Amino acid sequence: MSILEIKNIKANIGEKNILKGLNLSLEKGKVHAIMGPNGAGKSTLSKTIVGHYDVDVTGGDILLRGESILEMEPEERALEGIFLSFQHPVEIPGVSNAYFLRTAVNAKRVHEGKEELNAAEFLREMKKTAETLGMKPEMISRSLNEGFSGGEKKRNEILQMQMLHPDVILLDEIDSGLDIDALRAVSEGINAMKDGERTFLVITHYSRILDYIEPDYIHVLKDGQIVHTGGPELVAQLEEKGYESIGAAG
Amino acid sequence: MKLATLRDRTPELIAGEWGLHPDRIPALEAFCALPFPDKKSETYRYADTQEIFDTERTRIIPQQGEVAPDPRRVVIVDGVVVSAPDGVAIAFEETDAATKGHFDPLYSLSHALSAPTIVLHPTEVDTLEIQHRYTQPDALLAYRIRIETTANTSVQVYESFFDAQATGSVILYGIDVRVARDATLRWIKNQTLGSTHSRVFASHYADVGENGTLDLSTYDFGSGQGLATLEVVLDAHAISSLHHLVYATEQARRGTVSRVIHRGHHSHSDQVAKNILRHDARGIFDALIKVEHSAPKTIAHQNNQAVLLDEGAYMASKPQLEIYIDDLEASHGSTTGQLDPKALFYLRSRGIGEEEAKKMLILAFANTLIDRIEDKVLREWIHQSFEAVYYGQSHVACLETCHGCEENALGAFSVNS
Numbered sequence: 001m002s003i004l005e006i007k008n009i010k011a012n013i014g015e016k017n018i019l020k021g022l023n024l025s026l027e028k029g030k031v032h033a034i035m036g037p038n039g040a041g042k043s044t045l046s047k048t049i050v051g052h053y054d055v056d057v058t059g060g061d062i063l064l065r066g067e068s069i070l071e072m073e074p075e076e077r078a079l080e081g082i083f084l085s086f087q088h089p090v091e092i093p094g095v096s097n098a099y100f101l102r103t104a105v106n107a108k109r110v111h112e113g114k115e116e117l118n119a120a121e122f123l124r125e126m127k128k129t130a131e132t133l134g135m136k137p138e139m140i141s142r143s144l145n146e147g148f149s150g151g152e153k154k155r156n157e158i159l160q161m162q163m164l165h166p167d168v169i170l171l172d173e174i175d176s177g178l179d180i181d182a183l184r185a186v187s188e189g190i191n192a193m194k195d196g197e198r199t200f201l202v203i204t205h206y207s208r209i210l211d212y213i214e215p216d217y218i219h220v221l222k223d224g225q226i227v228h229t230g231g232p233e234l235v236a237q238l239e240e241k242g243y244e245s246i247g248a249a250g
Numbered sequence: 251m252k253l254a255t256l257r258d259r260t261p262e263l264i265a266g267e268w269g270l271h272p273d274r275i276p277a278l279e280a281f282c283a284l285p286f287p288d289k290k291s292e293t294y295r296y297a298d299t300q301e302i303f304d305t306e307r308t309r310i311i312p313q314q315g316e317v318a319p320d321p322r323r324v325v326i327v328d329g330v331v332v333s334a335p336d337g338v339a340i341a342f343e344e345t346d347a348a349t350k351g352h353f354d355p356l357y358s359l360s361h362a363l364s365a366p367t368i369v370l371h372p373t374e375v376d377t378l379e380i381q382h383r384y385t386q387p388d389a390l391l392a393y394r395i396r397i398e399t400t401a402n403t404s405v406q407v408y409e410s411f412f413d414a415q416a417t418g419s420v421i422l423y424g425i426d427v428r429v430a431r432d433a434t435l436r437w438i439k440n441q442t443l444g445s446t447h448s449r450v451f452a453s454h455y456a457d458v459g460e461n462g463t464l465d466l467s468t469y470d471f472g473s474g475q476g477l478a479t480l481e482v483v484l485d486a487h488a489i490s491s492l493h494h495l496v497y498a499t500e501q502a503r504r505g506t507v508s509r510v511i512h513r514g515h516h517s518h519s520d521q522v523a524k525n526i527l528r529h530d531a532r533g534i535f536d537a538l539i540k541v542e543h544s545a546p547k548t549i550a551h552q553n554n555q556a557v558l559l560d561e562g563a564y565m566a567s568k569p570q571l572e573i574y575i576d577d578l579e580a581s582h583g584s585t586t587g588q589l590d591p592k593a594l595f596y597l598r599s600r601g602i603g604e605e606e607a608k609k610m611l612i613l614a615f616a617n618t619l620i621d622r623i624e625d626k627v628l629r630e631w632i633h634q635s636f637e638a639v640y641y642g643q644s645h646v647a648c649l650e651t652c653h654g655c656e657e658n659a660l661g662a663f664s665v666n667s
């Protein structure tokens with residue numbers, strides 16, 4: 001069953017057409033990986049799904065559980081269960097990481113008809129989760145991503161993902177700039193979220209992370225379109241022969 | 251008395267008409283030598299001075315008397331010191347000690363009009379809390395304070411203001427500070443002014459001795475009118491660190507006009523202003539850093555940021571560097587704009603609604619300046635003042651209802667009894 005259906009989506013950034021009638025169906029509970037050359041439109045695709053203001057959708061549709069989300073505000077899409085781990089998470093000085101995440105978690109809980117967590121309950125949960133990701137305790141009270149190293153920012157994205165319990169998880173180059181320990185911690189964090197219900201879309205350039213989080217499907221994105229879909233065996237082929245080896249759209 | 255009557259008069263005439271002691275003539279001379287503080291003047295071009303000068307007001311002349319003991323703060327009601335803690339030496343100085351050459355005409359005028367200068371010397375306390383209270387409506391009040399510090403000591407000054415009853419009054423006050431060599435003065439001003447409150451024009455002068463540090467943080471909130479002018483002179487190896495947070499709403503006119511003068515070598519100044527402006531409010535940041543011939547190896551940095559939340563809001567920003575040597579490190583910058591769209595999107599993408607996300611970013615912008623206060627209690631008070639204005643409560647209502655303000659509120663109102 002498909003949870004997220006991207007149908008013939010066309011999108012511009014500024015005047016430039018980036019997504020050129022892209023089709024992709026994410027199967028519920030599965031791990032999908034997207035690979036593709038620089039500038040192909042991978043980040044644009046993830047931004048289109050979460051409703052980023054940079055992206056101007058000019059055609060097609062995106063359905064979540066069968067309903068179009070194109071008219072939804074970014075916060076509504078998040079509340080409906082979509083989560084994007086950004087390629088470049090922003091730094092927000094003055095907003096403490098804990099305060100930010102508690103606001104987000106409670107917004108989600110209210111949306112789900114649950115009671116809000118109080119500060120103590122929340123902090124306990126956040127500390128526990130941060131610890132499993134190998135994050136220093138001080139990262140909880142520091143300003144959101146401010147002065148975080150590349151790896152710390154990525155761990156912080158995973159922390160948010162774990163606390164927000166999303167259904168559809170988009171990971172845009174979660175592995176870039178990570179050392180081996182961080183890669184393992186982040187991958188384990190992702191694997192811990194796999195439950196056969198949640199769906200993952202992993203955008204990456206490297207096969208290494210795919211050794212940890214075994215994908216069910218590999219999609220190749222070139223020039224604004226998905227040009228090939230295959231199984232995990234495709235990774236080795238891409239590693240060996242490059243994107244050139246993948247034929248034209250089809 | 252109308253302040254407008256001071257225009258085009260000689261010092262002697264003013265002294266006669268206002269009944270001032272002849273020893274105030276030098277201050278009046280300084281006042282008359284500068285352009286009259288109106289739209290055409292350098293210092294007051296962004297302030298709304300017309301109504302202030304053309305309205306008839308009752309002049310209050312403070313009469314100093316007995317000073318009662320106070321467990322923690324110096325309380326000054328309408329320019330009269332009514333209570334003070336033990337560890338602060340208080341003197342009243344008849345002779346006027348205005349510093350010649352201050353750029354602000356109202357600095358000289360407040361010196362000319364003020365009764366004895368209140369001299370505060372914290373001898374056995376490391377925090378000097380000054381509470382200014384204004385009780386008279388439609389009044390004109392001028393008073394001056396001088397703060398003395400001792401070499402090698404560190405003192406914190408916290409100024410707060412309570413003026414809800416002083417509707418329509420104009421207050422000219424100011425502090426002259428001498429930061430002794432190797433001494434540190436942390437000075438925090440917390441001032442919320444409503445549109446019906448008094449208009450407060452503060453004019454300060456700080457002289458920072460060798461190796462001394464002046465660390466000033468001003469917090470100007472609300473819909474009222476107030477301007478602070480400040481002249482800082484730095485000796486060798488002296489440091490001045492100035493931080494200004496403005497959150498102004500409605501028709502507010504708030505801000506700072508400053509001149510930081512590097513006189514000694516290896517002196518160091520940094521100045522950061524953050525302005526959040528709503529409705530038709532206007533923020534003012536007009537700041538000059540002057541590096542004199544005598545100040546090689548100076549480091550001077552200045553930055554002003556403004557966030558305009560509504561179409562009618564306006565930031566008057568004029569950072570300036572005046573440099574007479576090239577052996578220095580200096581920078582200045584100014585940005586005015588909306589909230590960072592990237593940051594706003596990030597928060598929204600986590601399920602936080604747009605309005606809530608905006609609020610978080612505004613608080614964040616403000617918090618970077620509030621959180622630099624090391625003293626936990628004072629920091630909390632500033633947070634409360636900010637949030638009281640930000641969430642639309644009146645200051646007094648906050649004092650009465652907010653549990654966290656209890657201690658503050660008791661102190662604020664005890665002088666009435």
Ligand SMILES: Nc1ncnc2c1ncn2[C@@H]1O[C@H](COP(=O)(O)OP(=O)(O)OP(=O)(O)O)[C@@H](O)[C@H]1O
Pocket residue numbers: 013014016018036037038039040041042043044045054
């Ligand atoms: N804000 C923007 N303004 C202008 N052009 C943009 C903007 N964002 C993306 N682009 C352009 O859109 C195209 C696709 O970019 P996108 O970031 O989606 O690529 P990508 O596949 O994620 O690449 P990478 O592997 O390098 O991350 C590129 O040509 C890029 O220059």
Ligand SMILES: [Mg+2]
Pocket residue numbers: 042043044087172
């Ligand atoms: Mg990308």
